[in-house]
Amino acid sequence: MKGKVWIIRAFSLGILLFSVVSFAQTEPDSIAVAKNEFEEHFFEALKQKGIENYDKAIPELEKCLKTEPNNPVLYHELGKNWLALKKYPEAQRAFQKAVDLNPKERWYWNGLYDVFYETKDYPQSIVVVQKLIEFDKNFQDDLVSLYMYTRQFDKALALIEEMERTSNISQMMETYKLQILSENQSKKPEKEQLEAAIVKFPQVEENYIQLIYLYSESNQEEKAMEVARKLEKNIPNSDWAQVSLFKFHLNNGNGEKAAQAMHLVLNSSKIERKIKHRILNEFLIFVNNTNTFDKELDKAVDYFDDDTSVNVAKEIGIFFLNKKKSDKAIHYFEKSLLKQKDDILVIELLLEAYAEKNQFDKVSRKAEDFLELYPTHARLYFYAGMAQNQMKNYKKAIGILNSGMDFVAGDIDLEINFNIQLGEAYNGLGDQTKKYTYFNKAEQLLKQKK
Structure with a gap:
């Protein structure tokens, strides 16, 4: 979800991307000694972070803080190391100190966002992302997603519509908008009316679809599944039945049946591409969480070979790289380059993934x-x-x-x-x-x- 700018990581001494130290006015000899000691500890910290020895980088930064106790760069670096160790309270305190010392530096706020997002503290994430939007409008996508996670649908819809007035919105934002609008009960008939309509007109597919949505929204998953099965029985060639069944199988952890339904949907000419992308995204998350069905995911990506709007293999490679699953990232970046050999960003990401390994x-x-x-x-x-x-x-x-x-x-x-x-x-x-x-x-x- 997160709208972060991709940068080259460090593998040796590390990569500094922010401001560094300034030494107080004192005697020249004292400056030289202090500066040399500070640099030794600081670059050693970067080196240790670059080779993922985060627990060794932290003491080096703490030594630097003795010289520069109010240097926000040091707290930001400290926060990154604590975060890598999943020491979230320590990371939060370090990033907050960096923000307090220099609230105009966007990357310090980014550090806080990382902590709150990883700990699923979405209300605090919203507060930070609202600040990040002042630096980068692209974080509006993040804010919409956070509103969806916290079920603040009115705020999500208002923000999406505001974004639509100024630019083209992403596919994910379009999906969210459709989801919100579909949950507007006033625009839908009651369940009893739909059930009666299905009995009277069993070949009208739209009635099944609306009833499935209504049952799903009220957390009546078993009833929604019954309707989906009835749709599959009465209209055997209904691709929409597979859309619903895919979701139910996925929720029940049945990856094999979910994969079967997914392939039928992806191969359908009746289902619009936006829905196919949504299904692929949901299956991707399932594969990431379970570490299973990689072959089914790989096969699903092939359905999008002719998609000129998005390079699906590339996006999945980025997803796995962000999840620290470099082997899978490498596979999809190489797959992406087979489709578009001159994509320099994918080339850089592939090199990044190799370096991670x-x-x-x-x-x-x-x-x-x-x-x-x-x-x-x-x-x-x-x-x-x-x-x-x-x-x-x-x-x-x-x-x-x-x-x-x-x-x-x-x-x-x-x-x-x-x-x-x-x-x-x-x-x-x-x-x-x-x-x-x-x-x-x-x-x-x-x-x-x-």
């Missing part, structure tokens, strides 16, 4: 292969150089990173990443002078972002 040989090989197609794409050089660092091929890493630096234009975050990786490469070669030269360049770039 510590498959740095594949990161290196793939990045260099793709550089033949995109010889001026700086991020491909970053991945190739980072992979060489991880494989301890420091000289090769330096060559690749220096070549790629020529194409970093106007992307200060990426330039910071390059400098950190170059510093790490020289550190691997034992050249401490150049190591700190590049680390200091990264720090100066960070200061420019203040």
Whole structure:
């Protein structure tokens, strides 16, 4: 659900994306000693976070806080490490401190949102997302979803209609709108009327569909299932019966029958594409939660090969990458590239997924292969150089990173990443002078972002 901007993660020293330290005015010698100690602890924290040693990164950041007790960057980094360890109260306190110190930094609010969303504290999530919308209107989608989760349907519908007036809404927002409108009881006949109509006109499919909706809305799942079965019996070729049966089988945890119904719906020419996407999304969540029926999901994705509105394999790959299921993400990114070989975002995401699996040989090989197609794409050089660092091929890493630096234009975050990786490469070669030269360049770039 969450409307987050995708960024390159760190795998060695880590990637700094925010402002860093400023030292108080004191004697020059004291400044040098304090600064060196601070940098050692700070970059060590980034390094440990990059290799997922979050419990080791935290003490390093706490040492930094002794020097800079009011530096919001440190609290933000601390929050990210606590969150990775699923220590939610500690993460919340750290992110809240960062927000208190600098409420104008959007990423600090993002940290709080991560905590509240992961702990399913949707009311608090709503408060934070309302603030995030001030930074990025795309968070309106998140707010609608949160209103749906908390059953504030009037607020959800009002926001969707406001969004429609200014831009095109997403498929998910359209689905929510249809769901809300379908729950408007005043626009539907009573259950008794529909039951009588089914007896009198057993071949009218619409009566079954409306009655199924009514029973579902009042949590009378068994009665809704009875109607769906009656529809299947009286109108055997009804694709709509399969739509309803799919939902019921899924709710009952019967993945095999749900998959059968799903395939019938996806193969139907009578069911509109929006509903097919909704069914696929629900089955995707089921597969993610149960870790079963992967083959059925893969087969379902193939039904959308001709869909020009959305690259389904790509979106599912992103879903699994966000869920830290890199193997599945890799499968769908590779599937996506078979359909669209020149999708640079998918290429970057694929490299990201390989790196998450510590498959740095594949990161290196793939990045260099793709550089033949995109010889001026700086991020491909970053991945190739980072992979060489991880494989301890420091000289090769330096060559690749220096070549790629020529194409970093106007992307200060990426330039910071390059400098950190170059510093790490020289550190691997034992050249401490150049190591700190590049680390200091990264720090100066960070200061420019203040």
